[in-house]
Amino acid sequence: xxxxxxNLTEENIRQCFELKVASxxxxxxxxxxxxxxxxxxxxxxxxxxAIYCDGKMVGFTMFAFDENYEDPDDRYWLWRxxxxxxxxxxxxxxxxxxxxxxxxxxxGANNICLSTKETNERALTMYRKAGFxxxxxxxxxxxxxxxxx
Numbered sequence: 001x002x003x004x005x006x007n008l009t010e011e012n013i014r015q016c017f018e019l020k021v022a023s024x025x026x027x028x029x030x031x032x033x034x035x036x037x038x039x040x041x042x043x044x045x046x047x048x049x050a051i052y053c054d055g056k057m058v059g060f061t062m063f064a065f066d067e068n069y070e071d072p073d074d075r076y077w078l079w080r081x082x083x084x085x086x087x088x089x090x091x092x093x094x095x096x097x098x099x100x101x102x103x104x105x106x107x108g109a110n111n112i113c114l115s116t117k118e119t120n121e122r123a124l125t126m127y128r129k130a131g132f133x134x135x136x137x138x139x140x141x142x143x144x145x146x147x148x149x
Contacts, residue, residue, distance in 0.1 A: 003095045005049035005061065005103060008036065015057055016050050022085040028120045032060045035080045051083070051096045058092045059083040061100060065107065076109040081123075097130050105149050112149065115142035 008016055017033045020026075030038070039046035045066045051059035064077035078100060083093045104112050114132065116123050124143070132145040 001091065001095050002054050003092070003099045004052045005099060006052050006057075008048055008050055012050055012057065016060055019057070019060055019082065019084040021082050022088065025082075025085075025120075025122075028117060028123065029080060029082050032080075032082070035060065035062050038062075038079075046079070048080075051092070051099075053092055053095065057084075058087050059096060061096070063100075063104070065109075076104055076112050078112055078114040081114075093126055094130075097126065101130065101147065101149070110149055112147045113144060114146075115139040115144045117141070118143050 006012065013036070017031070017036070019032055021029060036048060039048040039062055042064070045064050046062060047065055048060070048062040050057050051061055059082050060080060061078070061082075062080040064079050066075050081093075081097070081100070083096065101112065112132075113135075114127065115138075116127075118124070124145075127145055127147075130147065132147045135144045135146050137144040
């Protein structure tokens with residue numbers, strides 16, 4: 001399984017916008033078009049990518065990189081992460097998360113934070129298996145998890 005993070009371009013952005021999570025997961029993540037808009041509003045810190053596996057687009061992710069933020073424990077966030085509903089359950093999420101972690105390491109992050117609702121059990125299980133730990137903090141009603149690199 002060869003997973004890659006690819007920049008969004010005019011050639012792949014429409015396909016990315018068509019990716020959807022399962023209906024019971026829609027409460028946990030914004031549609032990819034809305035995430036793209038947020039990236040354009042936060043151009044200095046947002047890093048959006050399509051997730052490809054063996055040449056096929058399978059998901060979307062977006063990071064926040066704010067090297068100038070005062071608190072080093074709050075500089076690097078996994079803002080968005082989704083795998084298309086038709087492709088879930090095939091290991092793409094776990095494989096993509098490892099590529100995401102590698103990206104953060106290679107770009108100088110000392111940790112990664114993320115937040116999600118405590119009812120998002122599938123995602124929480126995957127994050128915790130990857131080594132993310134609960135910080136005890138909340139962000140907009142969501143649990144904050146952190147992975148120290």
